[in-house]
Amino acid sequence: MLNKTGVPEKSLILSRFPDNVNLGKPKAITECYEPIPCNPCETSCPFDAITVGKDINTPPKVDFDQCTGCGICVYSCPGLAIIVAQIKEDQAFFKIAYEFSPLPEVGETVHAINREGNILGTARIEKVTLRKKQDKTALIDVSTSKDFLHEFVTIRRMS
Amino acid sequence: MQHVDLLIIGGGPSGLSAAKMAAESGVKSLVIERNSKIGGQLVKQTHMFFGSEKQYAKTRGINIAEILIQDCMEHKDMISFMTETTVVGLYPDYVVTVMDRNHQYSKIKAKTILIATGASEKVLAFENNDLPGIYGAGAVQTLMNVHGVLPGQDVVMVGSGNIGLIVSYQLMQAGVNVKRVIEASSVIGGYKVHASKLKRLGVDIQTQTTIKRANGKEAVSSIIVQRLDDDWTFVPGTEEEISVDAVCVSVGLSPLSNLLSMMGCEMKYVSALGGHVPVIDQSHETSVDNIFVAGDVCGVEEASSAIVEGYYVGLIIGNKLGKPHPHYEHLIQDFSQQLDNLRSGPFGEKTRTGLKELRGDQHA
Numbered sequence A: 001m002l003n004k005t006g007v008p009e010k011s012l013i014l015s016r017f018p019d020n021v022n023l024g025k026p027k028a029i030t031e032c033y034e035p036i037p038c039n040p041c042e043t044s045c046p047f048d049a050i051t052v053g054k055d056i057n058t059p060p061k062v063d064f065d066q067c068t069g070c071g072i073c074v075y076s077c078p079g080l081a082i083i084v085a086q087i088k089e090d091q092a093f094f095k096i097a098y099e100f101s102p103l104p105e106v107g108e109t110v111h112a113i114n115r116e117g118n119i120l121g122t123a124r125i126e127k128v129t130l131r132k133k134q135d136k137t138a139l140i141d142v143s144t145s146k147d148f149l150h151e152f153v154t155i156r157r158m159s
Numbered sequence B: 001m002q003h004v005d006l007l008i009i010g011g012g013p014s015g016l017s018a019a020k021m022a023a024e025s026g027v028k029s030l031v032i033e034r035n036s037k038i039g040g041q042l043v044k045q046t047h048m049f050f051g052s053e054k055q056y057a058k059t060r061g062i063n064i065a066e067i068l069i070q071d072c073m074e075h076k077d078m079i080s081f082m083t084e085t086t087v088v089g090l091y092p093d094y095v096v097t098v099m100d101r102n103h104q105y106s107k108i109k110a111k112t113i114l115i116a117t118g119a120s121e122k123v124l125a126f127e128n129n130d131l132p133g134i135y136g137a138g139a140v141q142t143l144m145n146v147h148g149v150l151p152g153q154d155v156v157m158v159g160s161g162n163i164g165l166i167v168s169y170q171l172m173q174a175g176v177n178v179k180r181v182i183e184a185s186s187v188i189g190g191y192k193v194h195a196s197k198l199k200r201l202g203v204d205i206q207t208q209t210t211i212k213r214a215n216g217k218e219a220v221s222s223i224i225v226q227r228l229d230d231d232w233t234f235v236p237g238t239e240e241e242i243s244v245d246a247v248c249v250s251v252g253l254s255p256l257s258n259l260l261s262m263m264g265c266e267m268k269y270v271s272a273l274g275g276h277v278p279v280i281d282q283s284h285e286t287s288v289d290n291i292f293v294a295g296d297v298c299g300v301e302e303a304s305s306a307i308v309e310g311y312y313v314g315l316i317i318g319n320k321l322g323k324p325h326p327h328y329e330h331l332i333q334d335f336s337q338q339l340d341n342l343r344s345g346p347f348g349e350k351t352r353t354g355l356k357e358l359r360g361d362q363h364a
Helices: A010-015 A020-024 A040-044 A072-076 B013-025 B040-044 B061-073 B137-146 B162-173 B192-199 B258-262 B303-320 B328-342 B346-363
Strands: A027-030 A082-088 A091-098 A109-114 A119-129 A138-145 A152-157 B002-009 B029-032 B079-082 B086-090 B095-099 B105-115 B119-121 B134-136 B154-158 B177-182 B209-215 B222-227 B240-243 B246-249 B253-255 B267-270 B275-278 B291-293
Touching: A020 A082, A027 A072, A040 A072, A072 A082, A072 A091, A072 A138, A091 A152, A109 A138, A119 A152, A138 A152, B002 B013, B013 B029, B013 B040, B013 B061, B013 B079, B013 B303, B029 B105, B040 B061, B040 B137, B061 B303, B086 B258, B105 B303, B134 B137, B137 B162, B137 B246, B154 B162, B154 B209, B162 B177, B162 B192, B162 B246, B177 B209, B253 B275, B267 B346, B291 B303, B303 B328
Parallel strands: B002 B029, B002 B105, B029 B079, B105 B291, B134 B246, B154 B177, B154 B246
Antiparallel strands: A027 A082, A082 A091, A091 A138, A109 A119, A109 A152, A119 A138, B086 B095, B095 B105, B119 B253, B209 B222, B222 B240, B267 B275
8 A cells, every 4th residue: 555655554554653551751653664775863863762774775663762752853854754652641742844834833723634644633733843953844743632643644734 | 278187077966076086086177067056956956865874864955965066165276167068079089079158169178077967857758748837847846946936836746756756745845736646657656755745745646547648728727647557558438637737747867878979988778777878887987998977877866876976986087097085995995885775775676787787798
């Protein structure tokens, strides 16, 4: 399916999530399933939590014990293929990369979008970060229903 | 007549990186660039690059161009540029005729020549493919990212290779509605991360589908797309009309190798490398002594490989002219390893097969 539509199979997506128990703290979910020559996730991680290895075609592996969910890999990934996920009570919190202008505002209600590009429900913008070192890729903290944990991937502004 | 040690034709990623390495080796070069801006295709690539740090991964193409240009500027006394200048003749006595921006012709005699002309976009044959509004993906990137002009409001992208997927994303960023990406093959051609990025924006990628015809009087107003079966033949009754005001065609690149043929370099058609390429060995020297090649002109790949190839060939040329780089052995090994690394995955298979075919026969 990924090869034909760009939508990864559910089993692939789940393979990159740690057990739900671990998600009390934010963790990086790498959605890079294909061997492509690329390793900025590994070299940008200040906690050595992501390994690609000597052959840069190897898909990344996250050490969830080391990962702090800081989000540096999220805006460093050229494929925009990393999100950070966390569960707090009945809410799921995400950090996503966002490269559209204008940026959403904190407190704004937006559509929660799944990997097929469809609307799941609503989400709330919690924080918008765009520092110089992020080189124009904004990092957006967003909260949505816990039910969307494995489905949510991005936001779309309501207009 | 101007005399130079190294004449570099093409101021793109491989030409610039070769100039830098040659300069570090002590070889002066003159870079001839057809466009007004140096940097080649990098100047319109607003996306972050793949690869590793050594190839400037996670840096945007436009900024990589700046880095490469800056590197050359640090060797001001060693590297000079002629922009808006086209090479119109290349002769066996290593005399190159160029036409500058004022349409003045002049001759340059070079000891060595590096041909780094890159590649050009392939065209796709379909009815009315010459209607205004039908663009190559490169033209769309130039219009949009260099000149700030939108190609249209409702676009269909033909081709799902990395360029097709990336330009579709850039069109969406610019506020253009990408109605669909169609792909004749049964699978998406480019990196799946690019495909996923588009899909979550709501852009459908439709495989086994091709463009059959464009409609419109003054400009394109709609297109007819049709499904293909596993034998690449049209499936009857699957024609569909999509209204558009622009079509973007991105069906691959072929090496711009005409100058090499002009010089009498031995050429070979290698489909996996994109078309007619010069027969070369590891040194990147063609069958004509002191004529070298680097980048897409000797096999279409990603820009990251073109940069590394430029560094690699710049070193070799320095050595050939009797001025080996102070760290020659180390650097040659490093760049060669980087190239192997970039080409080692499934996406490098085409290049690996192509190079085997090219080099294998030469030794046969």
